[in-house]
Amino acid sequence: MERFDVLVVGGGIAGLTVASALEGTASVLVLEEKEFLGGLARELSCKATNRCLRCGVCRAVEVLRKASFGIHSITGESLESVSWGKGVFHVATNHRAFAVRSVVLATGAVPFRVEEFPRYLWGRKRRIFTGFELEKKLKSGNLEDFASFSSCAFVQCVGSRSSKERRGYCSQVCCRYALRLVENLRFRFPETSCDLYYMDLQIFGDGEKDLRTIASSVSLFRSLPFALEEDALGVTVWVEIEGKVVKRRYDAVVLSVGLVPSSGTRRAGELFRLPQKEGGFLVPRPEDGIFACGTATGPKDIVSTIGEAERLAEDLLRFLGG
Numbered sequence: 001m002e003r004f005d006v007l008v009v010g011g012g013i014a015g016l017t018v019a020s021a022l023e024g025t026a027s028v029l030v031l032e033e034k035e036f037l038g039g040l041a042r043e044l045s046c047k048a049t050n051r052c053l054r055c056g057v058c059r060a061v062e063v064l065r066k067a068s069f070g071i072h073s074i075t076g077e078s079l080e081s082v083s084w085g086k087g088v089f090h091v092a093t094n095h096r097a098f099a100v101r102s103v104v105l106a107t108g109a110v111p112f113r114v115e116e117f118p119r120y121l122w123g124r125k126r127r128i129f130t131g132f133e134l135e136k137k138l139k140s141g142n143l144e145d146f147a148s149f150s151s152c153a154f155v156q157c158v159g160s161r162s163s164k165e166r167r168g169y170c171s172q173v174c175c176r177y178a179l180r181l182v183e184n185l186r187f188r189f190p191e192t193s194c195d196l197y198y199m200d201l202q203i204f205g206d207g208e209k210d211l212r213t214i215a216s217s218v219s220l221f222r223s224l225p226f227a228l229e230e231d232a233l234g235v236t237v238w239v240e241i242e243g244k245v246v247k248r249r250y251d252a253v254v255l256s257v258g259l260v261p262s263s264g265t266r267r268a269g270e271l272f273r274l275p276q277k278e279g280g281f282l283v284p285r286p287e288d289g290i291f292a293c294g295t296a297t298g299p300k301d302i303v304s305t306i307g308e309a310e311r312l313a314e315d316l317l318r319f320l321g322g
């Protein structure tokens, strides 16, 4: 049976940052269930206009480039079972088994699935998109439909900040990616006007000043729509503003979806019998050799994910006695 100091479960930006930081100091294996490394960040787009909007996506590209040299990884296999005792974890995928001294759960989060909420009508029509779809369109350069829209509404907090649905947490990234997408759309299609319906603008940290400037040039409405109705010519948005129900027409609507734990994060929580935070994010037990980082432990952006993973690599070295 192969032995490693560290098993990193999940080959997204968090897992790869830990593996790169430990390279040469500890024996590390990265296990990724998809056929490729890089995780969700790989599907996100650079949002630059004629200037960099500091979205952080190129930091993920750097991590991936660095990790492609020297780290030991297995792709296309996921963690299936685990048992532990006497300071050793015995873990197995569907093809092989390993003995490891510690585990890093970097199993990530996924965009909230609006299909599960019929009130957003997503998937049935052609004028309501998720922020994740718009990211992918921007990345592939396939924005023909947006070229023909002259008005667009962004709806924030989709899948987040709803205690009723047991997701009262803030997803951290969606106000910032939405404003950057607005800026990018307006740069490409200067005739397009964008409105944004929100609860709070969470745009603190890196690039805040720039984001405030973008926000000041968008029509902001501090209220979330309660219904969307689509027909062949556009989308009607129903929203209560200052105590009055109003309806507004747009050519398209973008739903700024937040982050929910991936199925791998949920499974890892069960396998390692970890406590969970609201929404199902993991609470690790580093004292027992079970570490976790990235969006598996809660929503965060790429820069925060990298910072957290670097600090975790130092903790791990101390745990391993290095």
Ligand SMILES: Cc1cc2nc3c(=O)[nH]c(=O)nc-3n(C[C@H](O)[C@H](O)[C@H](O)COP(=O)(O)OP(=O)(O)OC[C@H]3O[C@@H](n4cnc5c(N)ncnc54)[C@H](O)[C@@H]3O)c2cc1C
Binding pocket: 009, 010, 011, 012, 013, 014, 015, 031, 032, 033, 034, 037, 038, 039, 040, 041, 044, 055, 056, 057, 077, 078, 079, 106, 107, 108, 109, 110, 111, 112, 131, 132, 135, 173, 177, 257, 258, 259, 262, 263, 264, 265, 267, 268, 293, 294, 295, 296, 300, 301, 302, 303, 305
């Ligand atoms: C729509 C959207 C837009 C965003 N835009 C931005 C942005 O502009 N800027 C920014 O900084 N951040 C943005 N983010 C956040 C960014 O995607 C995350 O910060 C980043 O992906 C976190 O990386 P991670 O490695 O923690 O998780 P992930 O990227 O989710 O990686 C986790 C990896 O673990 C693998 N995995 C899961 N379970 C298992 C298992 N059991 N066995 C093996 N492998 C497993 C998964 O396949 C995946 O590859 C956005 C997020 C969304 C949803």
Ligand code: SF4
Binding pocket: 045, 046, 047, 048, 051, 052, 053, 054, 055, 056, 057, 058, 059
């Ligand atoms: S930070 Fe974002 S907008 Fe700036 S160059 Fe990098 S990917 Fe593009």
Ligand code: SF4
Binding pocket: 156, 157, 158, 160, 161, 169, 170, 171, 172, 173, 174, 175, 176, 199, 200, 201, 202, 256, 258
């Ligand atoms: S980042 Fe903004 S849109 Fe996302 S959940 Fe928080 S407040 Fe809502």
